[in-house]
Amino acid sequence: MSVGQAVPMIDAVERVTGRIRFSQDVRVLGMLHAAAVRSVVPHGRIVRIDTAAALQVPGVVAVVTGEDLRRLPGLRPVYGPQIEDQPVVALDRVRYVGDIVALVAAETPRAAQEAAALVAVEYEELPAVFDPLEALEPGAPLLHELEPERPHEGTALYFGIRPQFGTNCCNLFRIRRGEVARGFAEADLVIEETFRTPAIQHVAMEPHAALALWEDGRLTVWSGTQTPFNTRQILAAIFGLPVERVRVIVPPMGGSYGCKVFPRIEPQAALLAYVTGRPVKFVLRRDEEFVTLTRHATVVTIRLGLKRDGRITAKEVRAYWNTGAYADCGPDVARKGGFGIVGPYRIPNVAVDSRCVYTNLPPAGAFRGYAVTQAAWASESMMDIAADALGLDPLEFRLRNLLRDGETFATGETLHDVHFAECLELAAAAIGWEGPLRRELGDGRVRAKGLAVVMKGMTTPSRSEAKVGVDRSGRVSVYSSTVELGQGARTVLAQLAAEVLGVPYQEVRVVDPDTARTPFDNRTTSSRSTYMMGNAVRQAALALRERLLRIAAERLEVEPADLELADGSVRVAGAPAAAIGFGVLVEASGQEELVELGEFHNQGGLDPDTGQGIASSHWHQGAGAVEIEVDSRTGKVTILHAHASVYAGQVVNRLTAELQNLGNIVFGVGSALFEELVYDRGQLVNPNLSDYLIPSFLDLPERMTHDLLERPGAEVHGLGETALPVIPAAVGNAVARAIGARVTELPLTPERVLRAIRARGGERG
DSSP states (O other): OOTTBOOOOTTHHHHHTTOOOOGGGOOOTTOEEEEEEEOSSSSEEEEEEEOHHHHTSTTEEEEEEHHHHHTSTTOOOEEOSSBOOEESSOSSEEOSTTOEEEEEEESSHHHHHHHHHHOEEEEEEOOOOOSHHHHTSTTOOOSOOOOTTSOOBOTTOOSOOOOOTTSSEEEEEEEEESOHHHHHHHOSEEEEEEEEEOOOOOOOSSOOEEEEEEETTEEEEEEOOSOHHHHHHHHHHHHTOOGGGEEEEOOOOSOOTTTTSSOSSHHHHHHHHHHHSSOEEEEOOHHHHTTTOEEOEEEEEEEEEEOTTSOEEEEEEEEEEEEETSOTTHHHHHHHHHHHTTOSBOOSOEEEEEEEEEOSSOOEEOOTTTTHHHHHHHHHHHHHHHHHHHTOOHHHHHHHHBOOTTOBOTTSOBOOSOOHHHHHHHHHHHTTTTSOSEEEEETTEEEEEEEEEEEEOOOSSEEEEEEEEEETTOOEEEEEOOOOSSSOHHHHHHHHHHHHHTSOGGGOEEEOOBTTTSOOBSOSOTTOHHHHHHHHHHHHHHHHHHHHHHHHHHHHTSOGGGEEEETTEEEETTEEEEEEEHHHHHHHHTSSEEEEEEEEEEOOEEOTTTOOEESOSSOEEEEEEEEEEEETTTOOEEEEEEEEEEEEESOSBHHHHHHHHHHHHHHHHHHHHTOOOOEETTEESOOSTTTSOOOOGGGSOSEEEEEEEEOTTOOOOOOSSTTSTHHHHHHHHHHHHHHTSOOOBSSOOHHHHHHHHHHHTSOOO
């Protein structure tokens, strides 16, 4: 069968011929088009909104402001997945440049955009804050007034949250393991450094797109969302509906990388449809994408205690995650970054304070790598700094401290199926670590090598359900709410069902997520789908298999154990002529379709005050190594070879697994060398793909190689993000080795590299 093989995606032909249809392509009769009026100040009170000119534009049906929201009975105008802090439309003040102040619905996109440009807004500007450290200073302007006695928790919150009331910190996650003070007292050497990463943009090919339709008091939304059930729940809360009266349908998506995890434009489309009584479609422009969601900018200070023999005695971390004007999933990013920043190391004494902080910048949320890229940049840079301080080889230093099977992580959980050292050694070998780590080529050019290792958790606890059915035509269907983002999820689920039922995977139909048809799934995030949903599909397929065997056994007058499934039929083992097709068995049952349900869940959770518990039911493990060249005259960094070694456990589809590793390397190159959102007093100055740099094919390493480590009998491990976080850290370590100076802020632009060279006191090489 196909499991473990490199097989094409089931929708490959649709994709390459342009026949696949995304949310942006959905149309219904009589639909209107939406446009947003956005704030031009980073923080201010709304004094007056004049919509008269906008309403005169031909084709305009409605202009909705915060005042209109107050007049709608039963409407809850504020939402948020983890903290309910974001208004559907600004009610009394705006909190960042790009905040939605009003919404327009019109017969055409052009009319909607023209009208939006004519809405006049008068503001009383308020003090603004953009840096997370400044936002926590006494007297800093507060973005939200969270109070202990007022409900603040969103419906997608699955962990303990600790807002620091009266401040801009919307969550403080802590780890306390051992006695850090004693660990530092026992150390022979204590080092400290601060690292920064910028906000960056997801740049998914398909923009945010949603279409909302009200019929008989029921709301249907077509949307490119990674969380159909969370979106349904949030929309139901906004409009005061039972969740059963909200339906979310998710076509295949043209990429997301985290920007479409939680509702971004669905509430706004639904509001306009509610007000106008007509379907409304809302599609963002590319410049709007840049102010809708970003990756968290960070400031991380790490203090390490070291023994001369290479042991780590203590680690203390202060991490600040700039979540922008609204929390979104920032509280969870700070939590997962908080335990991710410890790294996969044996450290007896650990103290982490990880803060999610409001500022007057666009909201930050999920991004591929989910906090671990920023965490690894700081943690793995610090490991090289420590190795240098001790005079140890960075590979050897890591191998002395890496966790092994059966050892305990800083959260108190015991790790199993551990392969950090194996991944790291493979990555180092791939780039020739045993050779010179630094070579001067002349003309100011220097080549050097660097490496990094990472552990990434998976959403824990969580739950996935799936149905697998067969109808009278003999067609097998998988009903799953896992979203097809372009990662090949539909193909993998088809393979797993086909393997159990003995049919070609290409003949399995995978139904797109639809909260009225497909069963519950937490979300398509965290590289969890092949493991979580895959197990649910397999359980459902096994239950269906047993049902088909029982029905066939009665008709063939044999025991179920004497039967086998093959080619869409049940047959007597060793006597293929004695077979009954699936469709015949369904017809004999008197039903149109035989359907079975499978469910899979994992358990765990952490104490938010101590960080003790189970952070992840299993860990995604990987390492990366690079060889780079630095031109010390210009500061330009060129990646010659990038290698990623990732523990896969068991590969379901080798083709899509390899593409995930390679795609992660490309993302890592962008984060390492190019990507950075630049703000001037809250105003984004590079909101387009001319000024915001992402890697082109010419910027990619000459060689991109990877390993997929497997183990017989192992669980499937997610691959969608693991190889990304190691690349920027490995590049940073190689650059430091090349120039003899440490750049502590991403990206590693020529300007930053040159500044580091000059600050060192003279060129080297």
